[in-house]
Amino acid sequence: MQMDERKRKILRAIVQDYIATAEPIGSRTIARKFDLGVSPATIRNEMADLEDLGYIEQPHTSAGRIPSDAGYRYFVDCLMDPQVLNDEEKEIIERESTKRIQQIQEVISHTSKLLSELTNLTSIVLGPHKAKSAFGKMHFLPYQPGQVIMVIVKENGVVENHIVDVGENITAEELQKVAGVFNQKMRGYSLDHVKRSLLHEIYSELSRQRHLIDNTLDMLSTILDDSEEEDRVYLGGTLNILNQPEFKDLSKVKTLFKVFEENEPLKKLLHPNQEGLNVTIGGENTLKEFQDCSVISANYKVNGITIGAVGVLGPTRMDYAKAIAIVDFMTRSLTEVLTRRRR
Amino acid sequence: MQMDERKRKILRAIVQDYIATAEPIGSRTIARKFDLGVSPATIRNEMADLEDLGYIEQPHTSAGRIPSDAGYRYFVDCLMDPQVLNDEEKEIIERESTKRIQQIQEVISHTSKLLSELTNLTSIVLGPHKAKSAFGKMHFLPYQPGQVIMVIVKENGVVENHIVDVGENITAEELQKVAGVFNQKMRGYSLDHVKRSLLHEIYSELSRQRHLIDNTLDMLSTILDDSEEEDRVYLGGTLNILNQPEFKDLSKVKTLFKVFEENEPLKKLLHPNQEGLNVTIGGENTLKEFQDCSVISANYKVNGITIGAVGVLGPTRMDYAKAIAIVDFMTRSLTEVLTRRRR
DNA sequence: GTTAGCACTCTCCTTCAATGAGTGCTAACA
DNA sequence: TGTTAGCACTCATTGAAGGAGAGTGCTAAC
Numbered sequence: 136m137q138m139d140e141r142k143r144k145i146l147r148a149i150v151q152d153y154i155a156t157a158e159p160i161g162s163r164t165i166a167r168k169f170d171l172g173v174s175p176a177t178i179r180n181e182m183a184d185l186e187d188l189g190y191i192e193q194p195h196t197s198a199g200r201i202p203s204d205a206g207y208r209y210f211v212d213c214l215m216d217p218q219v220l221n222d223e224e225k226e227i228i229e230r231e232s233t234k235r236i237q238q239i240q241e242v243i244s245h246t247s248k249l250l251s252e253l254t255n256l257t258s259i260v261l262g263p264h265k266a267k268s269a270f271g272k273m274h275f276l277p278y279q280p281g282q283v284i285m286v287i288v289k290e291n292g293v294v295e296n297h298i299v300d301v302g303e304n305i306t307a308e309e310l311q312k313v314a315g316v317f318n319q320k321m322r323g324y325s326l327d328h329v330k331r332s333l334l335h336e337i338y339s340e341l342s343r344q345r346h347l348i349d350n351t352l353d354m355l356s357t358i359l360d361d362s363e364e365e366d367r368v369y370l371g372g373t374l375n376i377l378n379q380p381e382f383k384d385l386s387k388v389k390t391l392f393k394v395f396e397e398n399e400p401l402k403k404l405l406h407p408n409q410e411g412l413n414v415t416i417g418g419e420n421t422l423k424e425f426q427d428c429s430v431i432s433a434n435y436k437v438n439g440i441t442i443g444a445v446g447v448l449g450p451t452r453m454d455y456a457k458a459i460a461i462v463d464f465m466t467r468s469l470t471e472v473l474t475r476r477r478r
Numbered sequence: 479m480q481m482d483e484r485k486r487k488i489l490r491a492i493v494q495d496y497i498a499t500a501e502p503i504g505s506r507t508i509a510r511k512f513d514l515g516v517s518p519a520t521i522r523n524e525m526a527d528l529e530d531l532g533y534i535e536q537p538h539t540s541a542g543r544i545p546s547d548a549g550y551r552y553f554v555d556c557l558m559d560p561q562v563l564n565d566e567e568k569e570i571i572e573r574e575s576t577k578r579i580q581q582i583q584e585v586i587s588h589t590s591k592l593l594s595e596l597t598n599l600t601s602i603v604l605g606p607h608k609a610k611s612a613f614g615k616m617h618f619l620p621y622q623p624g625q626v627i628m629v630i631v632k633e634n635g636v637v638e639n640h641i642v643d644v645g646e647n648i649t650a651e652e653l654q655k656v657a658g659v660f661n662q663k664m665r666g667y668s669l670d671h672v673k674r675s676l677l678h679e680i681y682s683e684l685s686r687q688r689h690l691i692d693n694t695l696d697m698l699s700t701i702l703d704d705s706e707e708e709d710r711v712y713l714g715g716t717l718n719i720l721n722q723p724e725f726k727d728l729s730k731v732k733t734l735f736k737v738f739e740e741n742e743p744l745k746k747l748l749h750p751n752q753e754g755l756n757v758t759i760g761g762e763n764t765l766k767e768f769q770d771c772s773v774i775s776a777n778y779k780v781n782g783i784t785i786g787a788v789g790v791l792g793p794t795r796m797d798y799a800k801a802i803a804i805v806d807f808m809t810r811s812l813t814e815v816l817t818r819r820r821r
Numbered sequence: 822g823t824t825a826g827c828a829c830t831c832t833c834c835t836t837c838a839a840t841g842a843g844t845g846c847t848a849a850c851a
Numbered sequence: 852t853g854t855t856a857g858c859a860c861t862c863a864t865t866g867a868a869g870g871a872g873a874g875t876g877c878t879a880a881c
Contacts, residue, residue: 161843176855179844197843197862238641274619276629284637286619286629294627296637298581374739377732385728389720396717504874519824522875540831540874 136184143214144171145181146190150202150210154452157380159199204417204451207429211414211455218456220464224253228464232472239263239293239473244369246445246469251372253461256449258371259401259432263291263442265366270321270329270358275310283310285354290323291437292473297357301350313351316340330359366443368398381427381450394424405432405444412463417451427451431458433466437473445469479527486557487514488524489533493545493553497795500723502542547760547794550772554757554798561799563807567596571807575815582606582636582816587712589788589812594715596804599792601714602744602775606634606785608709613664613672613701618653626653628697633666634780635816640700644693656694659683673702709786711741724770724793737767748775748787755806760794770794774801776809780816788812 138146148169152160162175162182171178182200185191190206193199202210220228231249243262250258269290276284281303287295301310320337321329329337334355341351373395376382382391394400400422406413412433418426425448432446445466447458481489491512495503505518505525514521525543528534533549536542545553563571574592586605593601612633619627624646630638644653663680664672672680677698684694716738719725725734737743743765749756755776761769768791775789788809790801 159843163843174855175843176857177853180854183845193844195862196860197841199843272620276617276619276631277615278631278637279635284629284631286627286639288619288621288627294621294639294641296581296629296639298637374732374735377728377735383728385720385726385731388728388731389717392717392720502874506874517824518874519826520822523823526876536875538831539829540872542874 136188138188138209141171141173142181142185144169145178146185146202146206147210147214149182149185149191149200150206150214153201154454157452159194159201161199164199202452204419207416207451207455208419211416211459215456218460220460224461225464227253228468232468239291240367242469242472243443246465247369247371249371250445250447250461250465251375254447254449254454254458255372255375255378256447256453256458257373257376258369259405259430259446259448260369260371261402261405261407261444262367262369263289263293265361266327267325268293268442269323269325270317272322273314273317275307275314277307285357287358291442295361297361299350299354299357301353305350313341313354316351317354326359366398366402368401370395370401376449379450379452381452390424391428394422400424404430404448405446407434407441407444410434410441412459412466414455414459429453429455431455431462433462435466435469435473437470442473479531481531481552484514484516485524485528487512488521489528489545489549489552490557492525492528492534492543493549493557496544497797500795502537502544504542507542545795547762550759550794550798551762554759554802558799561803563803567804568807570596571811575811582634583710585812585815586786589808590712590714592714593788593790593804593808594718597790597792597797597801598715598718598721599790599796599801600716600719601712602748602773602789602791603712603714604745604748604750604787605710605712606632606636607750608704609670610668611636611785612666612668613660615665616657616660618650618657620650628700630701634785638704640704642693642697642700644696648693656684656697659694660697669702709741709745711744713738713744719792722793722795724795733767734771737765743767747773747791748789750777750784750787753777753784755802755809757798757802772796772798774798774805776805778809778812778816780813785816 145165148165148171149160152165152168162178165171165178166173166175182191185206186193186200190203190209191200192203194201228249231245234245240262243260247258247260250256250260271288271290273288274286276286278284278298281300282298283301285297285299287297289295316337320333320340324333337351337355373392376391377388382388403422404415404420404425406415412431415430415432417429420426420428420430427450428448429451430446430448432444434441434444436442445462447453447462449458488508491508491514492503495508495511505521508514508521509516509518525534528549529536529543532546533552534543535546537544571592574588577588583605586603590601590603593599593603614631614633616631617629619629621627621641624643625641626644628640628642630640632638659680663676663683667676680694680698716735719734720731725731746765747758747763747768749758755774758773758775760772763769763771763773770793771791772794773789773791775787777784777787779785788805790796790805792801
């Protein structure tokens with residue numbers, strides 16, 4: 136059995152209606168709502184075929200049909216009219232992107248908020264990859280006796296500050312020397328690379344100033360441990376899923392929210408290593424908690440290098456056309472903003 | 479009608495049992511579970527009195543009694559056995575407080591997490607008050623052409639960095655001068671005070687270097703706008719409330735979580751301006767969303783000055799003795815840690 | 822003052838039947 | 852041969868009815 140034009144029309148009608156109403160749809164309703172020029176009986180026959188093909192299913196005998204994961208997949212791949220954002224939405228995103236923003240983290244968190252507001256879904260944004268981001272420059276500033284502020288500027292523009300213990304008798308000049316060594320040896324290298332290859336070199340360089348080495352050990356581990364830390368995941372609009380009828384069951388909400396508290400599974404959802412825009416539908420998700428959810432995700436870049444990912448998460452019954460359009464536009468905008476920042 | 483010893487015993491029994499089971503409790507059950515030496519009938523008579531006094535109420539005629547807000551209040555004020563933490567709990571908190579912590583923000587967020595874990599309630603922690611925190615010192619570091627990193631050290635130990643536009647032709651010496659003026663004029667004063675009283679003085683000082691003033695204006699507004707920003711509120715264990723039977727209704731959860739997304743109402747809950755430990759029960763909360771919740775809150779200090787507040791939020795049916803003990807111990811520990819950091 | 826006994830109330834649970842939406846099948850039709 | 856009308860059938864949902872159970876307040880006896 137093959138898909139023909141009429142089957143496609145009917146499948147599209149089912150998916151669109153189910154996305155809009157969240158109610159199973161029957162043959163009579165399709166005939167009434169969508170002008171296909173055939174009677175409910177004919178539609179019934181076609182629906183039986185579509186069910187055989189695995190594109191739709193029946194919650195129970197006397198209910199209408201709903202799309203299966205495969206049905207959504209077919210819809211996304213073949214049936215969907217690609218959508219472009221309306222001017223209002225574009226303007227909102229663009230207004231946001233022209234704001235004077237100080238730090239990359241702020242850009243990311245705004246993005247997350249905006250995504251969830253525009254889609255009415257839950258947004259997941261993966262911040263810049265710490266261990267992979269290149270070390271830029273290091274500075275020391277006085278803090279209080281025995282401690283200094285270590286300011287680290289990454290090449291992607293992120294600025295971090297750490298407070299480190301140095302002991303009371305280290306001098307400003309000595310700190311200068313330490314910073315000099317770090318800056319000279321590590322500039323442009325990712326922290327991953329430092330840890331794997333450069334540690335020895337830095338030590339041997341510093342060991343000429345024997346009494347410095349204990350302190351610098353601490354500093355290095357501060358920097359590197361920090362890079363070990365989870366890359367931050369920004370969530371937005373988690374409450375939006377409470378509006379979806381598929382989550383009127385509290386226990387579902389609970390398991391989902393529990394996963395939201397952990398970073399690792401969320402990262403996985405975004406396929407941060409896959410290029411381009413990805414649509415993952417229902418059971419295609421590897422995590423069982425998300426098997427009735429779909430995820431639209433895409434990467435953002437700085438200077439052509441992928442540094443993070445954004446996505447939206449919602450029930451499989453989501454408005455794919457709109458969500459895809461928004462995620463797509465958003466990653467482009469984000470890539471542009473971040474690249475612009477670096478001049 | 480007066481409270482006598484037996485009435486107190488019965489009220490205590492009702493509150494304790496209801497806290498443990500979340501089920502209305504009847505006279506027969508009280509007689510069975512608690513060894514009061516009287517029959518259910520006697521207890522019934524006393525319960526009728528307690529209801530007249532407003533300490534307990536009946537959800538409906540044929541159900542047992544549950545404590546009213548006034549009942550909880552009486553329990554907390556007069557009946558409760560004050561609890562001390564067990565060694566395990568103490569150890570957990572103390573282990574946390576001896577960790578090497580870099581920044582005050584981390585201490586606060588750990589506190590929030592710990593509070594919610596120990597109490598199984600939702601924790602709310604109000605970070606250090608920005609506008610009221612005193613300016614300490616300012617430094618400039620190079621960033622990229624036309625922008626510099628402005629590092630600000632508050633007197634409470636908080637370190638912030640901002641990126642500011644300065645135009646391409648400002649020199650390092652000029653920045654030094656600007657920092658000098660800021661440091662000299664603002665040190666030790668709260669940003670509130672700077673905004674109210676010192677702005678003029680700083681401008682007139684800087685106007686000697688005419689061409690600097692535009693840039694410094696920007697910097698000042700960066701600092702001061704930031705102080706306008708919401709003081710951050712840290713929430714922990716929001717999912718814990720989903721385990722409470724009183725929140726099995728999704729719409730309740732939704733309204734509550736909606737409030738969680740805003741800072742202002744949460745701050746109000748903590749009574750950050752009230753000294754000592756506060757217990758706010760049910761209807762005593764001014765926000766209608768929280769009228770079936772109770773809040774235990776207390777202030778923490780640095781060097782004797784209140785700079786923030788912590789609290790736990792749960793259903794009125796919470797384990798007050800335990801929650802109070804934990805919040806109390808936690809604020810003391812936090813105060814101690816933060817004071818120690820400053821040496 | 823305390824207690825046993827009892828009628829009464831009200832929620833909760835189960836059962837049962839009616840309703841209605843939707844289907845698949847068959848036979849008639851173009 | 853594809854389309855349609857008609858019809859019997861299925862099954863979730865709704866609401867009513869009735870019984871069980873928990874708990875109360877009142878009365879009378881101790």
